Amino acid sequence: MRNRPTNCSILVGYRCNFKCEHCGVSEKRQVSLTKEETHLLISAINTYQFRTLLFVGGEPTLYIDKINAILAGIKYAPFPQIKITTNGHFARTEAAALAVLNKFRALSGVQLSYDRFHKAFLKEANLSNLYSACRRSGRSFNVLMTVQTPMDLLLIKDLKKMGDFPVGVQPIHPIGAAQKNRLQHIYPSFDADVLRKKCPNNNKLIYLPGEGFTTCCSHLALGGDGRGYVHPTLAGHLDSEFYAIMRKKTFQELIEYFKISSPRFSPEHSAPCAMCKYLFSLRAKDRKTLPAPST
Amino acid sequence: MTNKDKVIAAFLVSVGIFSATQAVQYIQTLSIGERAKLFSVAKISDTGVLVCESPVFDSAGDTKKVG
Numbered sequence: 001m002r003n004r005p006t007n008c009s010i011l012v013g014y015r016c017n018f019k020c021e022h023c024g025v026s027e028k029r030q031v032s033l034t035k036e037e038t039h040l041l042i043s044a045i046n047t048y049q050f051r052t053l054l055f056v057g058g059e060p061t062l063y064i065d066k067i068n069a070i071l072a073g074i075k076y077a078p079f080p081q082i083k084i085t086t087n088g089h090f091a092r093t094e095a096a097a098l099a100v101l102n103k104f105r106a107l108s109g110v111q112l113s114y115d116r117f118h119k120a121f122l123k124e125a126n127l128s129n130l131y132s133a134c135r136r137s138g139r140s141f142n143v144l145m146t147v148q149t150p151m152d153l154l155l156i157k158d159l160k161k162m163g164d165f166p167v168g169v170q171p172i173h174p175i176g177a178a179q180k181n182r183l184q185h186i187y188p189s190f191d192a193d194v195l196r197k198k199c200p201n202n203n204k205l206i207y208l209p210g211e212g213f214t215t216c217c218s219h220l221a222l223g224g225d226g227r228g229y230v231h232p233t234l235a236g237h238l239d240s241e242f243y244a245i246m247r248k249k250t251f252q253e254l255i256e257y258f259k260i261s262s263p264r265f266s267p268e269h270s271a272p273c274a275m276c277k278y279l280f281s282l283r284a285k286d287r288k289t290l291p292a293p294s295t
Numbered sequence: 296m297t298n299k300d301k302v303i304a305a306f307l308v309s310v311g312i313f314s315a316t317q318a319v320q321y322i323q324t325l326s327i328g329e330r331a332k333l334f335s336v337a338k339i340s341d342t343g344v345l346v347c348e349s350p351v352f353d354s355a356g357d358t359k360k361v362g
C-alpha cells in the first residue's frame with residue numbers, strides 16, 4: 001500500500017438547502033449513502049487508515065446521522081482528522097453553530113464555501129458565527145472561494161475584516177449547475193504549461209454515493225456516468241488503468257499515451273480539469289466508445 | 296506595466312487562477328479603477344490565501360501557502 005492516498009473525501013448525499021448557480025454537483029441525482037455503502041466505507045477506511053476524512057455534499061450537516069454511523073465504525077489509532085465542507089446555513093448564532101458542530105462524533109475542522117454565489121444565500125453573520133464557534137471549540141476553519149472572474153476576489157477584503165483564517169481560491173469549472181448556467185472561469189489565452197502538469201488531485205480520493213471511489217472530482221466523475229473512472233470498491237479503483245495513468249502521467253504524456261495526433265487547444269484548456277476532459281473525450285471519440293472499466 | 300500591475304499579476308498567479316502571461320493579458324483589459332480595487336486586495340492577501348483545487352478535497356491541509 002506504498003504511496004496510497006492518505007486523504008479521502010466522502011460525498012454523503014447530494015441534498016442541499018442552497019441552490020447556487022455555480023454548483024458543480026447539484027445536477028446529480030438525489031441519492032445518499034445506503035447502509036451497504038456505509039459498511040463498505042467503514043471497511044475501506046479501516047483497511048487504508050486514512051489520516052484525513054472530509055465529508056462533503058450536498059450539504060453534509062443534513063446527513064449528520066450517516067456521518068456519525070461511519071465515524072462509529074473507525075477502529076484504528078490515531079483517529080483520523082475529520083472535516084466537513086459546509087455552506088454554513090446553521091450558524092445563525094454562535095451557539096447554534098456550536099450546537100450543530102457538536103452533534104458530530106468527531107470534527108476537527110470546517111471548510112466554509114463562501115463566494116459571490118453563496119453570498120446570495122448566506123448572511124455574513126453566519127460566517128462570523130461559524131468562525132467564532134470553531135475558534136471556541138478548537139476546530140480549524142477556512143473559507144473556500146470559487147471565482148468566475150478575478151474581480152470576485154474583492155470579497156477577500158470583507159473576509160479579512162472578519163478574521164485571520166485561510167482562504168482557498170478555485171476557478172469555476174463548467175460542470176453541474178455551472179455548466180447549465182454557462183458559468184466558467186475565463187482565461188485570456190491558452191497556457192501551455194498545463195501540459196507539463198498532472199491532475200492536481202491525483203493523490204486524493206472521493207467516494208460518490210451510488211457509484212464508488214474515484215480520484216476525479218470534476219468532469220469525468222461528476223459530469224457523466226463515471227464509467228471507467230469510478231469504481232465500486234477502493235481496491236478496484238486503485239488497480240484501475242484510470243488511477244494508474246492519472247497518478248503517473250502529465251497531460252502531455254496522456255496525449256502520447258492516448259495517441260492523440262493533433263489536439264486543438266483553446267483558452268479554457270488552461271484549466272487541468274478542462275484539459276483532462278478534452279483529452280479523454282478525444283480518446284473516447286477515437287475508440288468510438290468510453291474506455292471499459294478495468295474491474 | 297507599472298509596479299502596481301506587477302503586484303496584481305503576482306497575486307493572480309499566486310492564487311492559481313492565471314499563469315504569468317495570462318495575468319498580464321488580463322490586467323491590460325482592466326480600467327484604472329478596477330486595477331486599484333484588485334491592488335487593494337493583493338496588498339492584504341500576501342498571507343493566508345491558498346490555491347485550492349476543489350471544494351470536495353481538503354484545501355487547508357495540503358495546499359501551498361502563498362506569500
